Amino acid sequence: MSYKRFYVILFLASGLFCLLPLVLDLYRLHVVIVSLFYVMMAASWNLIAGYTGQVSFAHAAFAGIGAYTSGILTVKAGMTSWLGVATGTLTAGVTGLGVGFLCLRMGGIYLSLTTLGFSEILRIIITNEYDITRGTMGLQIPPMIAPYSKAVHFFILLAGTLLTLIVVYKIIHSNMGLNFRAVQNDERAARSLGVNVIRVRVLAFAVSSALAGLAGAIYGHYLMLITPEIPSLDLQFFVLSMAVIGGLGSFAGPIIGSFALTILSEYIRAYGEYHVLVFGLVALAMARFAPQGIMGLARQFMPASGVRQ
């Protein structure tokens, strides 16, 4: 897909999305907003997992860092929400840089273990520092724009999603993206050709963490209540299964996965709280039998339709 075609499709799609607040009721609009949040999360997680082959379990934790930084600054220091979101994004990015430096030298399993540990540390701190975060009760924070309206927040999240998708697209189609894929395919060969493997991974990790921070911060202001549910392993699991079901390492995969699973979970909700179990089973079956996800299946069964990597 050329740059031009990508932007045409992206802006046509977002133009169509702009009409949604006119036709959807508030509940359906909420579902779309949640889907957009998951698109931001899954697309940025895909940047590290799908394109550099590093499985991070701290993506939800970085969203939590963004949400709590922004929330605490607006509530306790009286900052505006916009500045709060910017600070939250930056904090998540800088923390990501730190975690990346710490464990990316070791690669593979160590990264997964450290990020898992990091996300537990964060959850424990947030639950225990009741005076600042109000623990599991959740912290009430102001919306992005003062008279609260779902439609306005829908547009803000849509803008965030566009920004995330453009950043991810730019990165994977730049020289750095080429480096990512080289590192994923064969680390040793890439290193021998002069790719600075560690720098590539740390950079990818920091960018992806910052994007998660942005997603978490905006989503927190939309919900107006942030709880330790945002930096939880459950949310991490949702993001992971959306990316895996949609197709890791493909640009459209996480987008499709996010919308499909968010809408699916709303339907399952009618029959009780089974949606986590159902997601898990679907994700397990997909990861086992179709590791390339929905996009992989589309490539396999419709080779002529032009669905590409």
Next chain:
Amino acid sequence: MLPMALMNGLVMGVIYALAALGVSLVVGIMNVINFAHGEFYILAGYFSYLFADTLGLNPILSMSLAVGMVFLFGIVIEYTIIRPTYGNHMYSLILTFILSIVLQNAYLLIFGPYPKKPPGWVKGATNIFGDFCYGNQRLAALAAGTVLIVAVFLLIKKTWFGRMIRAASQDREMAELNGVNTALLNTFSFGLGCALAAAAGVVLAPVFPVTPTSGVPVALTAFVVVVLGGMGSMWGCVIGGLILGLVENLGAAFISTGYKHLFGFIILIVVLAVKPSGLFGSRET
């Protein structure tokens, strides 16, 4: 307070060591981290509860049955889910992570959210050094854990099967050339790793009742122990397990109970920053 915390640390340390040995065995041979380790631990707790409490079997028999069933379950999981991921780190990480969430939610559906506790083996408490009274059940858990760890060491260091395991974890291809069926060995060691988690589970369940998610902190601590001790090192697991158990309980006693599990992760981060290969690790992977 100090001797009490030391005693608690020792009991937890032995359990962590046992759980970590299971993780370490699977990492050493298959190079797979089983993120569902804690869920196998919990499953054994539930099984032993079912057999002993609901069916009224004798505790020892129900514990052995529980460990045996988790062993078989582990073999089924290896055969159906883990086997196709050999050589691909990423997919084994993702698959076992998804598996752990699936199992947690399945337990929630089947056993409910309330803690389940199999009956204790012994009653009462013993006065230790005339200092404080300590539950006999915990002392029995300490003894059982120690016996199991010694048994694992004997199995790995002294038997023919152990020799195959050590050969395969040192050099897979060479072991294959010498006639080791490594595919079968993988399946069997994965089952054994799960059985070790299960053993830790049945030993600890009468002390700390099981809930669908109570395996998570134990598994996370076991991973920290494996990194601290050095991937694939058995002595590392034992020493690391004891260190973790003591640090957590001393920290809980003297600093803050809410932050009990934080100390382990701080150790993890310090180890990764200072000596990523761990205390006894030789390989860097």
